[in-house]
Amino acid sequence: MRRARTRVAGVDAELLVNDAARLLPDPSRRRFLRQVGSLGALAMLTGCDITDAPSAEKALRKISEFNDWVQARLFNPNRLATTYPDSAVTRPFPFNAYYAEAEAPDVDEERYRLILDGLIANKQPWTLEQLAGLPQQTQITRLVCVEGWSAIGKWTGVPLRSFLERIGADLTAKYVHFVCAEGYFSSIDMPTALHPQTQMTLAFDGQTLPTRLGFPMRIRIPTKLGFKNPKHVIGMTVLNNYTGGYWEDQGYNWFSGL
Amino acid sequence: MSTSTTARSARNLGLIHPLYVRITHWLNAIAVFIMLGSGWQIYNASPLFAFAFPPSLTLGGWLAGGLLWHFAGMWLFVANGLLYLALGLKKAHFRRKFLPLRVADVVGDLGAALTGRLSHADLAVYNAVQKLFYLGVLIAGLVIVASGLALWKPVQFKELAALCGGYEGARLVHFFAMASIVLFLAIHVLMAVLVPRSLRAMIRGR
Numbered sequence: 001m002r003r004a005r006t007r008v009a010g011v012d013a014e015l016l017v018n019d020a021a022r023l024l025p026d027p028s029r030r031r032f033l034r035q036v037g038s039l040g041a042l043a044m045l046t047g048c049d050i051t052d053a054p055s056a057e058k059a060l061r062k063i064s065e066f067n068d069w070v071q072a073r074l075f076n077p078n079r080l081a082t083t084y085p086d087s088a089v090t091r092p093f094p095f096n097a098y099y100a101e102a103e104a105p106d107v108d109e110e111r112y113r114l115i116l117d118g119l120i121a122n123k124q125p126w127t128l129e130q131l132a133g134l135p136q137q138t139q140i141t142r143l144v145c146v147e148g149w150s151a152i153g154k155w156t157g158v159p160l161r162s163f164l165e166r167i168g169a170d171l172t173a174k175y176v177h178f179v180c181a182e183g184y185f186s187s188i189d190m191p192t193a194l195h196p197q198t199q200m201t202l203a204f205d206g207q208t209l210p211t212r213l214g215f216p217m218r219i220r221i222p223t224k225l226g227f228k229n230p231k232h233v234i235g236m237t238v239l240n241n242y243t244g245g246y247w248e249d250q251g252y253n254w255f256s257g258l
Numbered sequence: 259m260s261t262s263t264t265a266r267s268a269r270n271l272g273l274i275h276p277l278y279v280r281i282t283h284w285l286n287a288i289a290v291f292i293m294l295g296s297g298w299q300i301y302n303a304s305p306l307f308a309f310a311f312p313p314s315l316t317l318g319g320w321l322a323g324g325l326l327w328h329f330a331g332m333w334l335f336v337a338n339g340l341l342y343l344a345l346g347l348k349k350a351h352f353r354r355k356f357l358p359l360r361v362a363d364v365v366g367d368l369g370a371a372l373t374g375r376l377s378h379a380d381l382a383v384y385n386a387v388q389k390l391f392y393l394g395v396l397i398a399g400l401v402i403v404a405s406g407l408a409l410w411k412p413v414q415f416k417e418l419a420a421l422c423g424g425y426e427g428a429r430l431v432h433f434f435a436m437a438s439i440v441l442f443l444a445i446h447v448l449m450a451v452l453v454p455r456s457l458r459a460m461i462r463g464r
Contacts, residue, residue: 060326067329074414081413082424142425144412147321148304150425223413251322253329258413 081222090151121168157201179235186245292331299324402435
């Protein structure tokens with residue numbers, strides 16, 4: 001996927017370089033490794049300083065993997081997220097990313113191609129026009145951020161399930177991995193990819209998806225936390241290997257189902 | 259063994275708190291400590307109100323760490339809570355300890371407590387204020403688990419979320435259940451300091 005990303009057309013080269021730097025482990029995020037157990041009182045209570053013990057983080061990660069397993073079992077593929085009336089849409093819809101709003105990648109519509117890879121029969125790249133030509137679906141659903149806040153959006157796009165069927169993806173594969181223009185990446189389980197509300201979003205609130213919300217295409221998953229709804233998606237891979245994600249690799253729970 | 263004989267044998271041993279109560283009490287103390295510290299960390303990522311918790315009181319270092327602790331601690335909190343509830347119901351612990359609870363008794367005992375005249379001579383018998391507090395914190399515990407489930411799985415458990423007033427409503431319910439538990443904890447710890455025999459009883463059983 002890394003090679004596919006650098007080859008991709010429609011992405012500003014300079015921006016990609018900037019964002020490649022962001023892909024490297026951020027030292028400020030690394031503090032998680034050291035501070036995950038830091039609490040003076042806990043150290044006092046237990047009589048041992050778990051701050052320096054990577055075992056505490058290892059144990060927490062194991063439990064997080066167990067929670068992935070539990071959530072996959074709790075996930076009902078036919079259970080729909082609540083939908084809302086048009087009047088409930090949060091306007092303006094909040095922007096949230098690990099970069100400033102002005103730094104959101106400016107993807108060239110003409111040169112944009114959605115690159116496909118992995119267990120897919122037809123890996124022909126897709127233009128935005130081709131994607132827009134597919135049957136569209138609109139949903140008004142709540143986006144829940146890992147930070148706790150939530151907002152209701154009106155999303156229009158191609159159901160991911162119908163797209164995966166169209167390109168001949170192996171629907172028995174375990175994961176779908178997404179790569180974004182800014183270097184962000186995330187992966188989801190196949191049952192969620194096939195959920196009727198999981199969507200390749202091209203429009204927001206009746207308008208072309210704005211840059212701040214992920215132009216030209218974002219994956220909208222009302223059954224997962226916001227960070228599992230990647231924006232500016234330029235690559236999609238169907239595979240059986242676990243590939244994690246930008247935030248997941250830093251400690252956010254991978255499944256993060258709602 | 260029937261309920262009455264269990265109670266009698268506990269009394270014969272001079273036990274104020276049976277072993278299962280003491281074990282689940284201290285496991286719960288650890289779980290609550292983890293859930294509060296990590297919960298405050300999560301709260302700080304997107305505060306509901308115009309204040310944040312001091313970072314020194316939070317657990318996990320940053321949001322991801324807080325979430326890892328919270329979703330690990332929940333298993334201890336819930337499993338231990340279920341064990342306590344199951345054993346408490348089986349041994350009629352709640353009925354014997356917390357009931358009957360009459361408004362007049364609460365008012366009377368509260369007046370006595372505030373004027374320093376409420377007796378703690380027999381630790382095995384709870385006064386009306388204690389009954390109200392322990393029942394209240396049990397209910398807060400159930401509410402915090404229910405609203406927590408609604409926040410964790412607002413789609414899979416959407417009926418539960420709707421019962422809490424939707425996702426945003428569940429955030430408020432979860433917060434105020436936490437606040438009531440913290441209020442309980444402040445008074446609970448203060449009373450344990452004022453009546454040190456009660457702390458010893460929760461460790462040694464008598």
